Amino acid sequence: MLVIDGMSCVFGQTRAVNNVSLSIPRGAFVGVIGRSGAGKSTLLRALNRLVEPSEGRIHWDNEDVSSLSGRALRDWRRRCAMIFQQFNLVGRLDVLTNVLTGRLAHTPGWRSNLKLWSADDRAIAMAALDQLDIANLAPQRADNLSGGQQQRVAICRALVQEPDIILADEPVASLDPRNARIVMDALQRINRHYGMTVLCNLHSLDLAHAYCDRLVGMAAGRVVFDDVPAALTEAAARELYGMEADEVLDAAPTGATQPDGVPAGAASNASAM
Template identity: 75%
Template sequence: MLKLEGLTTTFGKTCAVQDVSLSIPAGQFVGVIGRSGAGKSTLLRTINRLAEPTSGRVIWRDADMTGVSGSQLRDWRRRCSMVFQQFNLVGRLDVLNNVLMGRLTQTPFWRAVTKTWSSEDRALAFAALDQFDISGLASQRADQLSGGQQQRVAICRALMQDPEIILADEPVASLDPRNTGIVMDALALVNRQFGLTVLCNLHSLDLARGYCDRLVGMANGRVVFDGTPAALTDAAARELYGMDADEVIGPDRAAKPPVA
């Protein structure tokens, strides 16, 4: 179980995350929702220590992750893998080597520099790509792919870290509707088939309601809603999003269910 206890993160005089306390069972798919600037991205970055908490604790399986450093911090970031909005791939490298970069915490750095990965690592990378129907792209440069393809490559790279948690920070914000569905299906597959805990920042409430087991709504750095998608009524959404509510509620109330 992932536990956040009074988690607070400040930047100068700005308090981006304020006294957040949550308990997230292993294997749950959690959608983090709220307006831009609500603290969603900072919350995810604080969980895996890309942003340092000012106070509070991040606990995973009864171990406090807020005080670890060095090799223990690297191991925590391996187990708590990030998927970013802008993919963060190396455009000049082919897809296979981008995916294999996920093994850097578990293999000598010289293998990445010389591209002499072990046969076992290469097999794992091809298997990950095959899971998301993109193994045929292994030899293509990453910067030649569509946005949806690049994000699936980024998810494969995250899986190569052998994580227990996936933190997806606005993973579909820059994608068209078709690729949005493909990437959300990929995250659902990671959650359902591999049993990984997924925390995913989302702007669209249709997506959040259609894919997530639980929604956590944030406003001004605080958690102001925590419940099932069914419990987030349009009235509650309007209170959470204010004037932006009509934009995020959307006309389609029957979101496509995730893949099994």
């Protein structure tokens, strides 16, 4: 269970995250929503400790992870895998190596730096690619892939870390609707199948309604909404999104007709292309 206790992130004069307290049980699929600049991204990056929280604590199963450093910090980062909006793959390396970088925290430095991955690591990485139907892309350079494919590679990298929680920072914001579905389905499948905790920043309310079983709304760095998706009325959404409300809510009707997520089987069909 992830417990955030009074966390703030201050950059100069701005408080990007302001006194946030949350607790997220294992196996939850939590969506963080809010307009751009509300502090969603900073919240996730602070959990992975890419950004240092200025105040407050982060606990994982009663272990204080906000004060870790060195090896222990790297092990925490291994346990909370991160997925980025821009994928953050190493474009010039092939897909398999990109996935294997998820094994870095499991591998002694001298082996990984010479790319002497163990047979187990290679098998794990390949199995992860196979599960997302992109095993055939393994020898290709990552920057030759489409956005959707790159994001699936990034998910593989996250999976082979054997994480306890996946933090996804706007994972579908740079993808077209079809690829967005494929990626979100994959995350959902991982959540249901392995009971993996997923904390996912989403800009689109439509997707948030469709996939998450709990929504956390943020505005100006604070948590202003925390409930099941059904509790988010249009008035509440308008308040949350302010100026951006029309843009976000326009897409809502399709979300309303969508039943509770897409079955896992449909996802693999869709991604088989």
